[in-house]
Amino acid sequence: MSQLKTLMKEGVWGNNPALVQLLGLCPLLAVSSTVTNALGLGIATLLVLVGSNVTVSLVREWVPKEIRIPVFVMIIAAFVTIIQLLMNAYTFGLYQSLGIFIPLIVTNCAIIGRAEAFASKNNALLSAWDGIMMGLGFAMVLLVLGAMREVLGQGTLFDGANLLLGEWATLLRIELFTFDSQFLVAILPPGAFLGLGLLIAGKNVIDEQIKAKAVTVDTPEKAPRARVTNLT
């Protein structure tokens, strides 16, 4: 049980694929211009990650060390293609708005990274859990970044959510404020880099504070000590 908890902590925070491992930045930066796109790509990546982790874990006994990488690549490519076909068939609008970035999930190093670092050494259940948590961590960063960029760039939230969730989701759209001209930097790629940089900085600040708190609690005050060495 504690292992599951550790995996959860690692995936979502401590070893977050986007904020700490800095993997899969290409889709992350390119697609996070709105919350809807971020959510769509987050879910797709999560599904691929869980699927590939489980499969890699199930076949790990039969795959010799020398050919593991090509085998992992084949498994991941197959999963991405399957997800792409399914999205094309059942969520056509979102498929069109995510466009090229669905096939690009293949190049998301977070996926082969988890296959190699975790799934090839652990059982299917743990690997599935690791896939879910890493996928969640990735999706959360995507969502936060997407929300930041959408609010700053367009003044809305959940614009176009109906493409992903069906017609009812038009109700989700929130118009926070309107501009005469949009804040371009937030929408264009530089905004993604700046936003991610701020998120990483924010995470580090929180980590430092947690650490500082822990240190002050753990170490009782020491008596001041006169320096007696190095007097020359």
Next chain:
Amino acid sequence: MIVQSMYKNGLILTAFALATTGSVALIQTITAERIAEQEQQNLVKQLNQVLPQSNYDNVLYKDCVLSNAPELGPKGPHTIYRAMMNNQPTALLIRHITPRGYSGNIDILTAVMRDESISGVRITRHEETPGLGDKVELARSDWVTTFNGLTVKTKDDADFAVKKDGGQFDQFTGATITPRAVVDSVKEATWYAIQHFDELFEADNACGATR
């Protein structure tokens, strides 16, 4: 020894290749029909945006001609759908491209009625700057509806230009290139349709269905 391990690894790789491509092929056959249906629905939706359904009674997406006319932009052939009501031609729906946008080609769909008026224009694909050039998209602004009901009177109709160039179309603050490219391209495509209206309706159908 090494030959043996090559043999074994080769077999394992083959097995995985078969299994993965097999599953992709399986999913592909399952979804193929649904994907084709979705694409068709999307096309019908697009066509109905520029030409209301009350204007035709034929299966629009199954009745088209292909054209390589330079007026419709580079990278032909361009598809032209033919709308008919009671077997009488009512409108031409032209897919055309302009390479003169701010970044990349702009794909446009223009419907020209028999009375030479434009029934609707939509931008179907573009890579213009978000917030500036992308106002040609209906989702961003209703600029593109300015075309509705207009007609191109001569080959170089001076009204078909942005206001900056002496025409009747608004340019956007900070983005003149995009609307200028769209207006020019719509003008040329419409003029082409007006000039070749009957000729295009007489040509053989390139989209499959018999009339």
